[in-house]
Each structure stands twice: as C-alpha cells, then as structure tokens.
Amino acid sequence: MNLFCVGISHHTANVEARERFVGHAAIDRRLREEAGCAEALLLTTCNRVEVYAASEKPVSTERIAQCLLATGLTPEANEFDAFYRHEAQQCVQHLFRVTSGLDSMVIGETEILGQAKKAYAAAHESGAVGPFLHRLLQRAFRVAKQVRTRTEITRGAVSVGSVAVDLAEQIFGQFETRKVLLLGAGEASERTARALAKRGVCDIRVTNRSMERAESLAALIGGRAVALDNWEMHCREVDILITSTASPTPFVRRENLEPLLRQRLDRPLFIIDIAVPRDVAPEVNELEGVFLYDIDSLQSIAQQSLAQRKEQIAAGEEIIAGHVQDFSGWFVATRERKMLASGASEPTFRVSES
Amino acid sequence: MDRLLLIISTLWFFLAMVRTTIAIKAHTYRSAGFNFFSIALGFIFQTAFLSVRGHALGRCPLTNLFEVFIFLAWSVSLIYLLIGPAYRLSLMGAFTAPLVFGLQTFALLAPIDRPHLMRIAPAPWLELHASVSLIAYGAFALACVAGLMYLLQERQLKTRELNSMFYRFPPLTELFAAITRLLWLGFALLTFGIVAGFLTGQPLPYVKVAWSLGVWIFYAAILVARHLGRTAPGRIAALCVVAFSTALTLLWGITFLSQTHTV
Numbered sequence: 005m006n007l008f009c010v011g012i013s014h015h016t017a018n019v020e021a022r023e024r025f026v027g028h029a030a031i032d033r034r035l036r037e038e039a040g041c042a043e044a045l046l047l048t049t050c051n052r053v054e055v056y057a058a059s060e061k062p063v064s065t066e067r068i069a070q071c072l073l074a075t076g077l078t079p080e081a082n083e084f085d086a087f088y089r090h091e092a093q094q095c096v097q098h099l100f101r102v103t104s105g106l107d108s109m110v111i112g113e114t115e116i117l118g119q120a121k122k123a124y125a126a127a128h129e130s131g132a133v134g135p136f137l138h139r140l141l142q143r144a145f146r147v148a149k150q151v152r153t154r155t156e157i158t159r160g161a162v163s164v165g166s167v168a169v170d171l172a173e174q175i176f177g178q179f180e181t182r183k184v185l186l187l188g189a190g191e192a193s194e195r196t197a198r199a200l201a202k203r204g205v206c207d208i209r210v211t212n213r214s215m216e217r218a219e220s221l222a223a224l225i226g227g228r229a230v231a232l233d234n235w236e237m238h239c240r241e242v243d244i245l246i247t248s249t250a251s252p253t254p255f256v257r258r259e260n261l262e263p264l265l266r267q268r269l270d271r272p273l274f275i276i277d278i279a280v281p282r283d284v285a286p287e288v289n290e291l292e293g294v295f296l297y298d299i300d301s302l303q304s305i306a307q308q309s310l311a312q313r314k315e316q317i318a319a320g321e322e323i324i325a326g327h328v329q330d331f332s333g334w335f336v337a338t339r340e341r342k343m344l345a346s347g348a349s350e351p352t353f354r355v356s357e358s
Numbered sequence: 359m360d361r362l363l364l365i366i367s368t369l370w371f372f373l374a375m376v377r378t379t380i381a382i383k384a385h386t387y388r389s390a391g392f393n394f395f396s397i398a399l400g401f402i403f404q405t406a407f408l409s410v411r412g413h414a415l416g417r418c419p420l421t422n423l424f425e426v427f428i429f430l431a432w433s434v435s436l437i438y439l440l441i442g443p444a445y446r447l448s449l450m451g452a453f454t455a456p457l458v459f460g461l462q463t464f465a466l467l468a469p470i471d472r473p474h475l476m477r478i479a480p481a482p483w484l485e486l487h488a489s490v491s492l493i494a495y496g497a498f499a500l501a502c503v504a505g506l507m508y509l510l511q512e513r514q515l516k517t518r519e520l521n522s523m524f525y526r527f528p529p530l531t532e533l534f535a536a537i538t539r540l541l542w543l544g545f546a547l548l549t550f551g552i553v554a555g556f557l558t559g560q561p562l563p564y565v566k567v568a569w570s571l572g573v574w575i576f577y578a579a580i581l582v583a584r585h586l587g588r589t590a591p592g593r594i595a596a597l598c599v600v601a602f603s604t605a606l607t608l609l610w611g612i613t614f615l616s617q618t619h620t621v
Contacts, residue, residue: 041372142425150590156522159522159525160520170525171515174511174515174524174527174529174530175515175527175529175530175531176529177528177531177532240360268587269587269588269589269590270584270587270589270590270591271532272531272591276365281568289516292590292592292593293590293591293592295515295516297492297518300520305520308520312522
C-alpha cells in the first residue's frame with residue numbers, strides 16, 4: 005500500500021492556475037474508479053487543492069491532476085508542472101504541516117483545520133476513506149491541536165482589523181457594555197466595527213459628513229447614526245473611537261479631547277485611527293487613559309505577530325516530527341500485517357512513481 | 359524541623375519562579391497550571407511550618423520578625439490561591455511566586471529568628487489583631503502585584519511595543535476591577551485588625567498605633583480616589599505599589615526596632 009499526496013498550492017501556482025483545478029462532485033469516485041486509489045480524500049481551500057490517497061498500485065501525478073481539472077477544461081502545456089507530490093513519510097509530514105497551519109499563506113491560521121475536517125467528513129460520507137486515511141486524518145487533527153496549544157503559532161492577530169479588535173479586548177475584556185463611535189463611514193472602519201459587533205458590542209454610533217451615508221452604514225452594522233456636530237459629546241461616553249474621515253488635517257487634537265477626558269478619567273479610551281492622512285494628532289496618545297493606534301502602528305503589530313509566528317515554526321516541526329515517526333511505525337506494521345495475511349511481502353514504506 | 363518545612367516551601371516557590379521565567383523567555387508559557395500547583399504545594403509547607411511553630415509556642419506564631427515575614431508570605435499565597443483562579447488572574451502567580459520567594463528567602467537568611475527567652479502567654483485578641491492585619495497585608499501585596507501588572511500592560515499599550523506575554527495578561531479593566539476588590543478586602547481586614555487591637559485591653563505602643571492608622575488612612579485615601587473617578591486607573595495602580603512598598607518597609611522597620619512586638 006502506498007500513501008501519497010498530490011496537490012497544487014499558493015507555493016507553486018497563482019490563483020489563475022489554481023482555480024482550474026477545483027475538482028468536481030464526482031471526484032472521489034473518479035479517484036477511486038479511474039485513477040485506481042483505494043482510499044482518497046480531496047482537500048480544497050482558496051490556497052490549495054490536494055488529494056491524499058492510499059493505493060495498492062502506483063498512481064501518477066498526471067493521472068490525479070487530470071481528475072482534478074475542472075469539468076469542461078482541457079489541460080494546457082506544462083500545466084501539471086505546478087503539482088507537487090509527497091510520498092509516504094513526506095506525505096504524512098506534509099498533511100500534519102498543512103492542518104497545523106505551518107504551510108498556510110498566513111502562518112498559524114486555524115481555518116485550515118476546519119476545512120480539513122470538512123474534507124474528511126465529506127470523504128467519509130462518500131465511503132472514500134478507509135483505515136489508513138481515517139487514522140492519518142485523525143492523527144493530523146490531534147497534531148494540529150497540539151501544535152496550536154503547545155506553541156505560540158496562532159498567537160497575535162495578523163491583519164489590521166483583527167489587531168484592533170484584539171487590542172480592544174486586551175483593554176476592555178468583555179464587549180457587551182462597550183460603546184463605539186465611528187467618525188467617518190469608510191470601508192476600513194466599517195470592517196472593524198463589524199468585527200466588534202460580532203464580538204458583542206451593542207452600542208455603535210456612526211457619524212459622517214453625509215448623514216445619509218452614516219444612516220446607511222448604521223443600518224448595515226446594527227448601529228445608529230448621530231450628527232457630526234455632536235461627536236465631542238459622544239466622545240465623553242464611548243470606549244472605542246474609530247476614525248476614518250477624509251480630513252486633510254487632524255481634527256481630534258489634544259486640546260479638544262483633554263477637557264472631555266477629565267469627565268471620564270476612570271475609563272480608558274481606545275482610539276483607532278485608520279485614516280490617511282491621520283485624523284488624530286499623535287500627542288493625543290500622551291493623555292492619561294488614552295491608547296491611540298494609527299494605521300502604521302496596527303500594521304507594525306500585525307507584522308510583529310507574523311514574525312513571532314514564524315519563529316514558532318521550529319517548535320511546531322518538532323512536534324510534527326514525533327508524530328510522523330509514530331504514525332509511520334503504525335503504518336508499516338499495519339501494512340505488513342495485511343500483506344502477511346494476503347501472502348505478499350514488502351518491508352518498508354514504498355516510494356511509488358512520481 | 360520547622361525550618362526544613364520552610365526551606366521546602368521556599369523551594370516550591372523558587373521552582374514556580376524559575377519555570378515561569380524559562381517559559382516566558384522561551385515563548386512557551388501556556389497555562390498557569392504548573393505555577394498554581396507549585397504555589398499550592400509551597401502553601402501547604404508554609405501552613406505546616408506555621409502549625410509546627412504554633413504548637414511549639416502554644417500560640418499564633420507571630421513572636422518575632424521572622425515569623426511575621428513568614429505569616430505575611432503565607433497570607434499572600436492564601437489570597438492568591440483564593441482569588442487567582444476565580445478572577446482569571448492566573449498569570450498573577452508568575453508575579454506572586456517571586457514575591458513570596460523573596461520574603462521567605464530574606465526571612466531564612468537574615469538573623470531575625472530570635473526565640474524569646476521567656477514563654478509568652480497566649481492573648482486571643484492580640485493574636486487575632488496581628489494575624490488579621492497580616493492577612494490584610496497579603497491582600498494589599500496582591501493589589502500591589504495586580505498594580506504592577508496593570509502598569510506593565512498599560513506601558514505596552516502606550517508604547518505599542520507588545521511582547522509575547524501581552525496577550526496573556528488579563529484585560530486592563532479586569533485588572534483594575536481586581537485591584538479594587540483586593541483593596542476593599544485588605545481595607546476591611548485591616549479595619550477589623552485595628553479594632554481588634556484596641557480590644558486587647560493592653561496599652562498599645564504609640565509608634566505602632568500611628569503606623570497602623572497611617573497605613574489605614576493611606577489605603578482609605580486610595581479607595582476614595584478610586585471611587586470619586588477623578589484619578590486615572592494607572593495612578594491608582596501606581597499608588598497600590600507605593601502604598602504596599604511603604605507599608606512593608608515600615609512593618610519591617612517598626613517590628614525590627616520594637617523587639618517587644620510579640621503580638
């Protein structure tokens with residue numbers, strides 16, 4: 005029995021190339037009946053299309069790639085060159101790296117684990133998963149969990165919006181009673197406000213030069229529109245201020261914020277300034293209880309987190325290596341037992357044709 | 359025998375401190391489970407020490423500066439074990455272990471464990487006054503620890519230099535709520551301890567009365583400032599650190615100078 009993986013990902017091909025290999029409804033059947041795989045599982049995400057399979061006889065990369073080609077398309081010259089192939093232990097290691105987020109575009113992202121679980125459920129339902137892939141996938145889920153909990157690979161947000169939400173959480177903890185004011189109804193502030201609403205913020209106020217735009221955004225995110233003239237009054241009440249106006253000069257300045265803050269000294273104010281040029285003067289950060297983050301500082305934290313995640317790859321690889329050895333031991337023993345039962349003999353993992 | 363128990367206890371706090379430091383440096387600090395377990399074991403040996411010493415003395419073991427320091431360390435551990443997990447302040451253990459380790463190491467190394475030549479008669483009100491006051495100090499010590507954590511977290515947010523521990527800290531508002539609760543707990547216990555001191559029926563040393571009232575007024579002022587809402591949380595946190603450091607220094611100084619302080 006051979007265990008192998010054939011796939012195409014963001015490492016080897018751009019989106020135009022990847023989108024030609026989305027597979028189709030009958031892929032499981034084709035992989036088993038036409039390509040000759042005994043067990044097969046298709047993992048598709050926006051960054052990768054991969055087949056994990058177990059087969060008695062060698063199955064070529066081209067054969068698998070053919071099966072993956074979207075219905076109605078014909079292969080272009082050298083198109084299959086973008087496909088990679090991992091055999092035996094390398095296949096096990098690759099899957100463990102993928103489910104742990106080590107192979108992802110954003111290192112440590114956790115969405116891949118859910119996608120792998122869905123792929124397994126679909127293959128299981130169609131009867132394409134046998135004892136080898138079942139064991140392999142179950143182990144991959146366990147490895148991913150261990151890598152996540154024993155390293156800092158998922159630590160820290162890596163996008164501007166999620167950095168802002170994480171910072172807000174580190175300041176306020178629970179969001180249910182928090183109030184947010186959006187100064188300007190730009191797309192970036194809308195995304196951040198949506199993320200905050202998703203985390204439980206109930207009181208979102210939107211103000212904009214155009215009241216109509218403020219009202220439409222407020223309706224979209226479940227907030228309420230307030231007049232721009234009253235923004236200072238609302239500042240006294242809110243916990244988070246998100247600014248994204250098109251003002252050419254900073255209009256939130258130390259001198260207009262300081263008197264407001266004196267009336268709310270016991271509550272911190274988190275200011276997220278997504279505007280370029282900036283809406284909030286930098287010296288506002290010097291005020292007691294004010295935490296000001298502009299687009300550069302948010303991006304810098306996102307990059308720091310990404311760098312920290314990369315530092316954790318070695319620790320993740322170490323965990324994976326132990327599991328690869330363990331799984332390989334089980335695979336070889338099981339395969340030999342099956343072979344003895346069927347009268348054949350084959351000592352170790354076999355590397356099949358690539 | 360009793361010192362051996364204390365040494366074992368100190369070693370547990372040392373282990374908690376070293377393990378946490380290594381984990382933080384290696385960016386592998388996960389849950390505070392080991393920390394909590396080590397502090398709990400250290401606490402058990404502290405309790406055993408106090409129990410053995412108490413039985414030998416036939417009274418609450420607060421007869422010299424050494425015992426005062428150990429009782430204070432025990433109070434800090436007790437309050438941490440009670441409130442740490444309840445208020446999701448498990449990271450506080452990373453700060454509590456070094457504090458307790460420092461207190462106990464100082465007590466063990468300094469020549470302050472001087473036995474009294476004459477057996478001191480038990481005095482229930484006096485013992486209650488001293489023990490409750492020291493437990494109040496335990497609460498103030500943890501308010502100081504929470505204050506330090508608040509200041510560290512606030513500094514990181516202000517400077518935008520977030521280290522790997524940033525996301526392991528409790529949120530600022532929750533830390534501030536914990537500081538407030540610890541201040542109230544300590545203040546209530548201290549008030550009770552002072553009242554118990556006046557009920558002993560014995561003449562009280564002027565210096566100690568002035569010191570106790572001074573500490574009480576200091577913490578009362580912090581609580582008033584906290585609830586008037588006119589002082590920023592960062593300042594309240596800083597005041598907690600200053601107040602406890604001052605009170606601890608004075609406690610040491612006064613107890614050291616006053617060799618008659620035998621509860």
